Amino acid sequence: MNTSNALQDIAGTIVLAGAGKMGGAMLTGWLARGLDPKRVVVIEPHPSAGIGALATRGVRLNPSPDDVGSAATLVVALKPQMFREAGPMLKPFVGPSTLLVSIMAGTTISALQEVCGGSVVRAMPNTPAAIGRGITVAVAASNVSAVQRAVADALLRATGSVEWVDDEGLMDAVTAVSGSGPAYIFLLAEELARAGVEAGLPQELATKLARETVAGAGELLHRSEDSSATLRKNVTSPGGTTAAALEVLMGPDGLWQLMIRAVAAATKRSTELAK
Structure with missing residues (x-):
């Protein structure tokens, strides 16, 4: 159209x-x-x-x-x-x-x-x-x-x-995924910067690295015809630094479980707003 x-x-x-x-x-x-x-x-x-x-x-x-x-x-x-x-x-x-x-x-x-x-x-x-x-x-x-x-x-x-x-x-689930979703991405940038500081980076540098990494990765995802899983795998060398981090993020108590709980909480709240 x-x-x-x-x-x-x-x-x-x-x-x-x-x-x-x-x-x-x-x-x-x-x-x-x-x-x-x-x-x-x-x-x-x-x-x-x-x-x-x-x-x-x-x-x-x-x-x-x-x-x-x-x-x-x-x-x-x-x-x-x-x-x-x-x-x-x-x-x-x-x-x-x-x-x-x-x-x-x-x-x-x-x-x-x-x-x-x-x-x-x-x-x-x-x-x-x-x-x-x-x-x-x-x-x-x-x-x-x-x-x-x-x-x-x-x-x-x-x-x-x-x-x-x-x-x-x-x-209600749409609201939880895309309506509220930008806040989850902003939190990712916020916490990535905080983790950078914990690893020894100056605050200003950690903040810029996290912000530009999240923004750049989002733009790459927008422009690419590859799935998010494929793009993730493209960054990940077996036994490398990314793989070590993903073992934590994709572990039993990792990002997937956290996201399920977060989206469920937002969905529940959306249904409550209708009452």
């Missing part, structure tokens, strides 16, 4: 509720890819200077619902804990044919339909969306039309790649 053309072809008003880091990244991606700012309404009680500046380009910031009416698309990028309270404020934007796209963790399609109505797409992006390298997983309610699904896909694809699933039950 050509995202730029798809965005320009979207009809009607798009209301963005919540313009924090993720909502703001989405908005920036839309405008960079050719969406007319005059078509966008932003509902954000505490807009950043950057979001406020977009008003000079035609984005409507915090207008009265009466001045907007039913939107063609409502994108909800609020913190999930705020949704129930904000729901009555959002409902006037939702008409019988409104597409509602939610990126709130743990908030189910049924909860979105109950509070706001509309044709719901539930999605989970992640923070690399801020640089156009995010991955989003989405699932559509049964009443979402093919045209609405294409609109949701174009809006979500403005910040990276998009995968669609048919089973909403997968979304």
Whole structure:
């Protein structure tokens, strides 16, 4: 799909509720890819200077619902804990044919339909969306039309790649793997630097080595057609230094077991947010 053309072809008003880091990244991606700012309404009680500046380009910031009416698309990028309270404020934007796209963790399609109505797409992006390298997983309610699904896909694809699933039950695990996943990678860089200091490196050098190693390895993984396992094996000489480290990381109490427990904890928390 050509995202730029798809965005320009979207009809009607798009209301963005919540313009924090993720909502703001989405908005920036839309405008960079050719969406007319005059078509966008932003509902954000505490807009950043950057979001406020977009008003000079035609984005409507915090207008009265009466001045907007039913939107063609409502994108909800609020913190999930705020949704129930904000729901009555959002409902006037939702008409019988409104597409509602939610990126709130743990908030189910049924909860979105109950509070706001509309044709719901539930999605989970992640923070690399801020640089156009995010991955989003989405699932559509049964009443979402093919045209609405294409609109949701174009809006979500403005910040990276998009995968669609048919089973909403997968979304909690998606949240645990890709939604929360960047934090796991940042922790890896943090702890690799700490281990470098323990091994005798100066703090500044250890931090730079860990940061650039994680970033470079991620970029190699992105560009390569090889699997992560193949890339790992390519670095590992039998009996060498990498092999010695991997014996620890891949041991009985190693990274695999830790990651299983971490993803399980995040999945459990995502299901709790839905209650």
